[in-house]
Amino acid sequence: MVLFQCGSGSYFLTARFDQTMSGTKGLGLFLVPASWNGQKNLYSIRRLKDKLGTRSMATGEIDFNGAYAFAVGRVEEGIHIVMDNVLHLSRLFNSFCVLGMARRAYTISRAYAQHRQTFSHPIIQYPLVMENLARIKVENSAMIAAMCATASRQDQYDVGESTDDNSKLLLRLLVNMMKYLTALWSVKHIHHALDVLAGNGTIETFSSLPRLLRDCIICENWEGTHNLLRAQILKDILKYDIEQIYLTFMQTELATLKKYSLHTQAIQVELDKLKSELTQFRQQSSLLQQLQIRQIVDKMAILYCALTFLLEAIDQQKSKKITTKLDGYQYFCLLHLEQQELKYDDDYLELITRIVS
Ligand SMILES: Cc1cc2nc3c(=O)[nH]c(=O)nc-3n(C[C@H](O)[C@H](O)[C@H](O)COP(=O)(O)OP(=O)(O)OC[C@H]3O[C@@H](n4cnc5c(N)ncnc54)[C@H](O)[C@@H]3O)c2cc1C
Numbered sequence: 001m002v003l004f005q006c007g008s009g010s011y012f013l014t015a016r017f018d019q020t021m022s023g024t025k026g027l028g029l030f031l032v033p034a035s036w037n038g039q040k041n042l043y044s045i046r047r048l049k050d051k052l053g054t055r056s057m058a059t060g061e062i063d064f065n066g067a068y069a070f071a072v073g074r075v076e077e078g079i080h081i082v083m084d085n086v087l088h089l090s091r092l093f094n095s096f097c098v099l100g101m102a103r104r105a106y107t108i109s110r111a112y113a114q115h116r117q118t119f120s121h122p123i124i125q126y127p128l129v130m131e132n133l134a135r136i137k138v139e140n141s142a143m144i145a146a147m148c149a150t151a152s153r154q155d156q157y158d159v160g161e162s163t164d165d166n167s168k169l170l171l172r173l174l175v176n177m178m179k180y181l182t183a184l185w186s187v188k189h190i191h192h193a194l195d196v197l198a199g200n201g202t203i204e205t206f207s208s209l210p211r212l213l214r215d216c217i218i219c220e221n222w223e224g225t226h227n228l229l230r231a232q233i234l235k236d237i238l239k240y241d242i243e244q245i246y247l248t249f250m251q252t253e254l255a256t257l258k259k260y261s262l263h264t265q266a267i268q269v270e271l272d273k274l275k276s277e278l279t280q281f282r283q284q285s286s287l288l289q290q291l292q293i294r295q296i297v298d299k300m301a302i303l304y305c306a307l308t309f310l311l312e313a314i315d316q317q318k319s320k321k322i323t324t325k326l327d328g329y330q331y332f333c334l335l336h337l338e339q340q341e342l343k344y345d346d347d348y349l350e351l352i353t354r355i356v357s
Pocket of ligand 1: 225
């Protein structure tokens with residue numbers, strides 16, 4: 001049984017409605033009010049669990065014995081309703097949640113680096129500290145761009161502006177791959193933000209960084225582990241050719257940016273490579289596909305981040321006549337898209353200085 005707290009004193013839970021049906025097919029979705037006719041509903045808390053993070057939100061074992069519940073939709077459809085509504089949306093929320101945690105960690109570590117002096121200089125002036133901060137900021141900003149674009153597509157879908165099957169499948173892919181990347185990278189970002197505070201970073205009473213790190217690790221495992229999300233995407237590739245929907249979408253978006261070919265070139269080159277990798281991927285054995293799907297999803301997610309970050313950067317340049325996001329996009333490409341080795345020269349130093357200043 002799976003339980004989701006949905007606020008307002010009620011719970012969504014899946015429960016087996018037919019004992020003869022095994023697997024997810026026999027699961028219905030139910031809404032369980034915490035109280036019924038002014039009295040506590042018929043459930044009891046067995047015990048609470050002592051967990052690594054998100055401690056302010058209780059996790060525990062609950063027995064439901066004759067509790068009143070409302071079936072949500074047709075019981076036979078339970079698992080689909082959960083996947084399409086509850087899990088899909090909570091994966092989207094999870095991404096914003098971890099990005100917020102990592103942004104907060106960045107803000108704390110940058111402020112600390114401006115004030116903390118070692119060898120007579122604020123540590124933010126040391127290139128390696130600057131580089132660490134620049135990377136966190138840029139990767140976090142690129143993922144925020146990707147999530148805002150995804151949320152906007154979700155809005156369009158929800159108000160009925162785009163309701164075809166491909167829009168739904170594309171949204172599912174974007175949400176699954178971004179849930180995975182945002183959680184994976186945000187844990188790393190908070191960890192590296194904590195490194196900036198060094199000894200102080202480890203002290204629970206000095207800043208919220210230790211708590212943010214623990215909370216973020218929980219969010220990594222919430223709403224689907226990394227492998228589960230990769231496996232879901234693999235299943236969707238094999239069943240719905242979802243990678244073709246993704247490639248068409250990326251290519252259509254890039255076509256709208258013809259004027260900016262100088263900036264889109266890095267994305268186009270990598271997208272073309274991904275296209276041929278996907279063709280080879282299709283011919284692999286099932287076990288190899290399960291192994292290689294990690295690299296494929298990484299590339300798809302990174303390219304989507306790059307594209308949406310570039311769209312934001314162009315928008316910022318047009319409306320505000322500033323290029324801070326373009327700097328960020330350029331650095332993101334250097335880190336993840338450009339094939340040649342990073343050159344640690346004056347241009348590089350100037351770029352990371354502008355990003356963290
Ligand atoms: C604090 C907290 C609260 C939670 N609350 C809820 C909740 O309210 N409702 C809810 O439904 N769930 C909840 N979860 C459960 C969470 O979604 C599960 O942890 C998650 O589904 C993983 O299941 P599991 O722990 O059984 O791991 P397992 O399925 O045992 O996985 C163990 C490892 O094996 C890997 N693995 C498993 N299968 C495969 C595969 N096919 N291919 C490759 N690798 C694989 C996993 O990725 C993982 O690394 C909560 C989790 C936490 C940490």
